[in-house]
Amino acid sequence: MKRSFALGILVAALFAAPVFANQPDFPHISTTGYGEIEATPDMAEFSVRVVQSQMDADQAKQAVDAVVDKFLTGLMSKGIEKKDIQSSNLYLSPQYHYPEKGKPELVGYRASRTVTLQVMDLDNLNSYLDLALDSGINQVDNIQLKVKDQGQYQEAARMAAIKDAQSKAASLAKGFDQKLGKVWRIEYRQPMNQPVVMRNMAMDSKVESNSYQDSVITIRDRVDVTYQIGK
Structure with missing residues (x-):
């Protein structure tokens, strides 16, 4: 029984060792800085x-292709580059009717295609959406508002996060009458910034809303920092 007990302690110690291996063995302060x-x-x-939706699969395909071709031709005439389209x-799928009794009945085919467009000039967004409507497009999956120079804003948010971490650490050290030492560890996990998204807009009328022009994108960042402290 004693040997088993000793072996259990040894096994527990072996598994616990990695947990404490990365912990500092000196007084320290850990802070998290946020920037927006x-x-x-x-x-x-x-x-x-x-x-x-058509009774015949080929008819459904032709109808969809005709709409997409008209839309793409219109975009090209407006100077849109192929790389932005x-x-x-x-996508073609059979459609069935399921009666209460009996076998499913084929009632036609549903065809669909999606076009994604990168709009480099936001002032033209409404005209491109109107062109889609005029071409026969009947659904908008989503509209994402973005910024061209994402890296510039991300860097500014990161610097704000660093300053926030430094300010918190200095305040904590002062409050506990400690001297803030060197940085021991920095952990960085960039958050996923989501663009402003408008979804599921109906394509049954002209697009007249300019509300997106008043939108603001918030770009965030964070950093975790551990400092040495001492008297």
Whole structure:
């Protein structure tokens, strides 16, 4: 029984060792700094979809392709570059009616394609959406408002997070009558910044809203810092 007990302690110690291996063996303060920068969107990306249902699969495909081709031709005429356009392959699926009794009945085919456009000039967003409507597009999946120079704003948010961590550490050290020493460890995990998104807009009327022009994008960052402290 004694040997088993001793072996249990040894095993527990072996598994616990890595947990404490990264812990500082000196007095320290750990802080987390947060930074936020607000930016006005100057570009956008939107995805539109055309959906058609026909009795014949080939007819459904042709109807969808005709709408997409018209939309792409219109975009090209407005000077949109091919690199800013992504057009998905055709998605075709049979549609069934399920009666209470009996086998499912084929009632037609549903075809769809999606076009994603990068809009470098936000002032043109509404005209591109109107063009989609005129071409026969019947669904907007989402509109994402973005900024062109994301890295510049991210760097500013990161610097704000660093200053926040430094300020907190200095305040804590002063409050506990300690001297703030050198940085021992820095841990950085950049948060995922989400663009402003507007979803599921109906394509049954002209797009007249300019509310997106008043939107603000908040770009965030954070940093975890451990400082040495001493008297």
